[in-house]
Structure formats: structure tokens, C-alpha cells
Amino acid sequence: MSYNVNAVRARFPALKRPVVFFDNPGGTQIVDTSLKAIQHYLVECNANHAGAFATSRESDAIVDSARAAAADFLNAAYAEEIIFGPNMTTLTYRISRALARNFQEGDTIVVTHMDHDANISPWVQAAEDRGCKIRWVKMNPEDCTLDMEDLREALAEKPKLLAIGYASNAVGTIHPLQKIIPMAHDAGALVYIDAVQYVPHGLTDVQKLDCDFLVCSAYKFFGPHMGILYGRHQLLENLQAYRVRPAPTGAPGKFETGTNNFEAISGLLGVLDYLQWIGDTFGSSYSNQYAADYKGRRLLFKQAMRAIQDYETEISLSLIQMLNQVPGAKIYGVKDPSQLDRRVPTFGITLEGRKPRQVAQHLGDQGIYVWNGHFYALATTEYLGIEEQGGLIRIGPAHYNTLAEINRLEKALQSM
Numbered sequence: 001m002s003y004n005v006n007a008v009r010a011r012f013p014a015l016k017r018p019v020v021f022f023d024n025p026g027g028t029q030i031v032d033t034s035l036k037a038i039q040h041y042l043v044e045c046n047a048n049h050a051g052a053f054a055t056s057r058e059s060d061a062i063v064d065s066a067r068a069a070a071a072d073f074l075n076a077a078y079a080e081e082i083i084f085g086p087n088m089t090t091l092t093y094r095i096s097r098a099l100a101r102n103f104q105e106g107d108t109i110v111v112t113h114m115d116h117d118a119n120i121s122p123w124v125q126a127a128e129d130r131g132c133k134i135r136w137v138k139m140n141p142e143d144c145t146l147d148m149e150d151l152r153e154a155l156a157e158k159p160k161l162l163a164i165g166y167a168s169n170a171v172g173t174i175h176p177l178q179k180i181i182p183m184a185h186d187a188g189a190l191v192y193i194d195a196v197q198y199v200p201h202g203l204t205d206v207q208k209l210d211c212d213f214l215v216c217s218a219y220k221f222f223g224p225h226m227g228i229l230y231g232r233h234q235l236l237e238n239l240q241a242y243r244v245r246p247a248p249t250g251a252p253g254k255f256e257t258g259t260n261n262f263e264a265i266s267g268l269l270g271v272l273d274y275l276q277w278i279g280d281t282f283g284s285s286y287s288n289q290y291a292a293d294y295k296g297r298r299l300l301f302k303q304a305m306r307a308i309q310d311y312e313t314e315i316s317l318s319l320i321q322m323l324n325q326v327p328g329a330k331i332y333g334v335k336d337p338s339q340l341d342r343r344v345p346t347f348g349i350t351l352e353g354r355k356p357r358q359v360a361q362h363l364g365d366q367g368i369y370v371w372n373g374h375f376y377a378l379a380t381t382e383y384l385g386i387e388e389q390g391g392l393i394r395i396g397p398a399h400y401n402t403l404a405e406i407n408r409l410e411k412a413l414q415s416m
Contacts, residue, residue, distance in 0.1 A: 001281055001282060001284075002282070003282045003307055003310070003311045004282070005311070005399075005400065005401075005402055007281075008278070008399060008400050009400050009402075011031050011032050011033075011274065012029045012030070012031055012032065012222075012400055013030075013032060013035065014029040014030070015029060015400060018367060019367040019368070019369060020367060020368040020369065020401070020405045020408055020409065021369050021398075021400075021401070022368060022369060022370045022395045022396055022397060022401065022405070022409065023369040023370055023371055023394075023396065024200070024220075024396040024397065024398040024401075025169055025197060025220070025346045025371065025375070025394055025396035026371050026375065026394075026396075027219045027220060027225075028200065028219065028220060028221060028222050028398055029222065029400070030219075030222060030223060030224065030267070031222045031223070031270065031271055031274045032274075033270035033271070033273045033274045033277075034222065034223045034224060034267040034268070034270035034271045034274065035267070035270070036270060037266045037267050037269055037270030037273075038224060038263045038264070038266055038267040038270070040266070041059070041062060041262060041263045041266035041267075042263050044058070045058035045059045045062065046059070046262075046263070047059045048259060049063075049259065049260070049262075059262050062262070062265065062266050062269060063084075063260070063262060063265050064079070065269055066084075066265045066266065066268050066269040066272070067079045067080075067082045067084070067252070069268075069269055069272040069297065070082045070228055070268065070272065072272075072296075072297045072298045072301060073204075073272055073275070073301050074204050074205070074206050074214065074216075074228075074230050075204070075205040075206055075207050075208070075294075075298060076206055076207070076230050077207060077233065078233050080233060080236075080250075080251055080252055081206075081230055081231055081232065081233050081236065081251070081252075082228060082229070082230060082252060083228070083229040083230075083231065083236075083251070083252040083255045083256060084226060084227070084228060084229075084252070084256055084260055084261075084265055084268075085226070085227045085228075085229065085255075085256065085260075086225070086226060086227060086261065087217060087225065087226065087227040088118055088194065088196050088215045088216065088217045088227045088229075089118040089122075089227075090227065091215050091227045091228075091229040091255075092118055092119060092122045092192075092194075092215060092229075093122045094241070094242070094255055094257070095192070095213060095229065095231070095239075095255070096122035096123055096125075096126045097126070097242055098239040098240060098241050098242065098255075099126070099161065099190070099239065100126035100129060100130050101239075101240055102160075103126065103127070103130040103132050103160060104130070104131075104132075105130065105131035105132070106131065106132070106133065107130070107132045107133070107159070107160045108132065108133045108134075108135050108154075108157045108158070108159040108160065109123050109126070109127050109132055109133070109134055109135070109159055109160060109161050109163070110134075110135045110136075110137060110151075110154045110155070110157075110159045110161065110162045110163065110164075110189070111123055111124065111134060111135075111136060111137070111163050111164075111379075112136065112137040112139070112146060112151075112163075112164055112165070112379075113136060113137065113138060113139045113379045113380060113382075113383040114137075114139050114144070114146060114165060114168050114170075114171075114173065114175075114377075114379070114380055115163065115164065115165045115168075115194060115377070115379060115380075116165065116169050116194055116196070116197075116375075116376050116377050117376045117377070117378050117379065118194065118376065119163045119164070119165060119192070119194040120163070120379060123161065123163050123192075132160070135154045135157060135159060136379075137150050137151045137154050138150040138383075139380070139383055141383070141384055143173075143333065143334055143335075144168065144171040144173050144332050144333040144334070144348075144380075144384075145173055145334070145342075146164075146173075146175055146180075148176075148179075151180065151183070152183065155183055155184055155186075155187040155189065156187070158187055158188050158189075159184075159187065159188075159189045160188075160189060160190065161189055161190045161191070161192060162180075162184040162189045162190070162191050162192070163192045163194070164177075164180065164191070164192075164193060164194070165193070165194040165195075165196075165197065165198075166193055166194065166195040166197065166198035166199075166204075166214075167195075167197040167198040167201070167202075167343070167344045167346070168197065168333070168346070168377065168380065169196065169197040169346065169375055169376075169377055170332075170346075170348045170374070170375055170377035170380045170381065170392060170394065171332045171333035171343075171346070171347075171348040171380065171392075172197075172333050172334070172343040172344045172345065172346035172347060172348070173333050173334060173342065173343055174198065174202075174341075174342050174343055174344060177193065177209055177211070178208075178209070181209055181210055181211055182210070185210070190212040190213070190235075191211050191212050191213070192211075192212065192213040192214075192215075193209070193211050193213065193214040193215070194215060195214050195215065195216045196215070196216050196217045196220050197220070197344060197346060198216075198344060199216040199220065199221055200220050200221040200222070200308075200344075200398065201305075201308065201309060201312060201344040201345065202305055202309050202344065203302055203305045203306065203309070204216075204305075206230050211230075211232075212231070212232050212235055213229065213230065213231050213232070213235075214229070214230045215227060215228065215229045215230070216228050218264070218267070218268045218271060221271065221275075222271050222274065223264075223267050223268050223270070223271035224261075224263075224264040224267035224268065225264065226261055226264040226265065226267075226268060228268070229255075231251070231255075233251070236251035236252070236255070237250065237251055241254040241255050242257070243255075243257060244257070272301075275300070275301055275304045275305075276297060276300040276301065276304065277304075278303075278304035278307060278308065279299070279300035279301060279302070279303035279304030279305075279307070280300055280303070282303075282304075282307040283300070283302075283303025283304050283306055283307040284303065286302070286303045286306045286307070287299065287303060289306075290302045290303065290306075308399040311399055312344075312345045312397065312398070312399055313340050313341075314403075315345055315397045315401060315403070315406070316340050316343070316345045316347075316397070317337055317340060318403055318406050319345070319347060319395065319397065319406055320335055320337060320347075321337075322406055322407075322409070322410045323347070323349060325410070326351070326410065326413045326414060327352075328351050328352030328353060328354075329349055329350075329351055329352075329413070330349060330350045330351075330352070331347060331348075331349050332347075332348040332349065332350075332384065332392065333347070333348060345396065345397045345398075346394065346395075346396045347394065347395045347396070348392035348393070348394050349392065349393050349394075349395065350386065350389075350392060350393065351393065351413070351416070354416060355389070355390045356372035356373065356389075356390040356391055356392055356393045357372045357373070357390055359372065359393050359413075359416065360372035360393060362412070362416055363409070363412050363413075366412045368405075368408065368409055368412055370393055370394060370395050370396075371393075371394040371396075372390065372391065372392065372393050372394065373390065373391040373392070374387060374391040374392070375391075375392075375394060395409070
């Protein structure tokens, strides 16, 4: 069955509103199965962990199921490599504190000017605490790609860790991690990946990436507010976590401080059920490409993300063509229609003569929701020299947006 955006939209109750949600990079709308799973949990099995009674056992079973499904979604080797937390930022601080125990004065940590601050500040602060050096990697302002030569020079300093995004949450650039991660490992560095902006749009396979850590957020891919972290099993086992004494001594429990948000974890399981539906309904034509490497649920996830990716490529192409017709509009990042595989559909733009907040307000008044500012990618807007002008207007379609909504956006921009 070919991709049917109307069937997809029917799964999202919020899309009944007569507005356009292009604010997806900041948080997508939630799918029906996730909502139902949250309600089911709170009504039927709302209990704390490890009790000797039915609702606690049922709650624990849901968490175990969600962990196994998330492992399949990211293609982790073990369910124990999946850690749940309130959000990406909190999880990154937890891991950075644990890793920092092993940093020594004079060690180098590498960060980039293209990252969300949640993958910068935790490492900068850890470096300050331990007397380490922070090495910043430059970006190419012409197309908002990473300066690979500068990265090579940074890795030549034999850093302890490279913190890098999978895709920019400000301008959509996908970093070539398949090249970068081997380079970092050859230099002796661990690699910590912020995949928050990539996971909703593409195939994520931690085993093929061979990364050490990867973190994402369920509310960026159609679920509740919570974070998910993958860590290589042996690394997690060897790290000394900051934990209370009664907490588990092994992974993942030693990193899941306090009581988890069990209803959100249940909602994550609902999202992953939905993505299996996408894979089964619209992705079966891709099965021959992936069947040799993936089976069962993992295969459905791969098919789902490929179907989403192909549809979003059409949306991105239409959006670029439209923005090129808007007087004074400037697209930051990759905009060559033949290279859309180098970006996700997250577009940072400016409009000549207009402040980003003014544009966002104008669009919001017409029922089109976009973000403005730096989106916590402060290092990026500062590097581009646009922070003092108010940063960027961020337009972020998802797989439930339509070409008709892009036409509506064009009319609203042309009316300014």
C-alpha cells in the first residue's frame, strides 16, 4: 500500500484542529495508541516498582516490554542497554557525571558549534570540574555542515570523548556519522550522539553506527515527554553511577534514579506499536532491502522509518521550492534538491527585514505554528552571527504534514 497521509493523520487526535503544526522539531503531536496506553496504565496498573501485588507486577511488565521494544527500535543488542529518563538533557547530565569520574586534568573533550546546548553544556561543565580542555569544532557557514578538516585536527589531539549530534535541531544538517565515529574511535575517543532530531525522520541503528552512547526523546517522535538513552553494555556496566544506596548496582537501573515516569514509558510502547503499523501498512515494499539484516519487529521499524523518510523527502523538496519563491527568504543549511539525504526536514530560515519573532507571530495568528529563536542551539546561531537579530524561524514538517499545508504557509509568508 502506498503512503497515505490522510490515514496517518487520522491517528493523531490533535490534527483535528484547523491549524498547521510546523513546530515539530520542538515536539510532535502524540499518536492515538500512545494516548490510550497512558490512560490504560493510569487506570489499570498504576503502581510503583517491584511490589508483591498484581498492579506492580503489571507495571513492571509494561516497562520491560517498552525497554525491549525501544532496544529493537534503535537496534540495540540488549534491552539492558536502554535507559529511561525524564528527557535527553537530564540523561546526558547523568552520563556526563559518571564519565567525568574517569576524566583527568589536561584531558580533551570535543564538542561542536552545531549542537543543541544539551550536548555541549554538560561536557563543558564536566571539563571545568575536572580541569579538562574543551575543543570546539567549527562549521561551514555556507551550507551549515561540519568542518571535517577541523574535526580531524581536533581528533588528532586524542580526546577522551566526542559529543556530536546526528542532525542539527536548528538547520537540519545530518552529520556523516558513519565516517566520523570510526575516526573518533581510532583517536581513542568515546562517541556520545544526540539523536533527538534525527530519530523521528530516519533509520537509527546503534550497532551499525558502532556508537558508544545515543540519546533521543519520545516526544519528538509522536509520544510523551521522556528521554531514552542507549549505552554500550560493557560501558554502562563499568561506569560508576551517581545513585542512592538501595538502587540497583547494574544497568539500566543504576542510571534510572528515583521513580520512573511509568505512564510515559507505557506511552512510548504505544508509539512503537504505531510505528510497527506504519512499517506493516506502508513499508512492506522495502522489506527486500532490509530482510537480510532485520527480522520481526526490527524489520517493521526499519520499513516504517524508510516510508517516513521517503514521504518527508517530497515534503522537503516542496518546502525548498516554495521558500525560493518568497522574497527575502534565506534557507540555512543544505538546500540542493539532489542532496536532501544530507538533511532532515527541519528548516532554519530568515526573512529579510523581519525579525524571526515577528514572522512567527504573524504565522501563528494565521494558524501556522513555527518556532523562532535559537532553540537551545545557541552555539549555532552565535557562530552564524544571527543571534543578536533574533536567531532563526524554524519550520519543521513531520510525516503527518501535507503539501496543502506548505501551500498555506506560502500564502501566509507572501502576505507579510
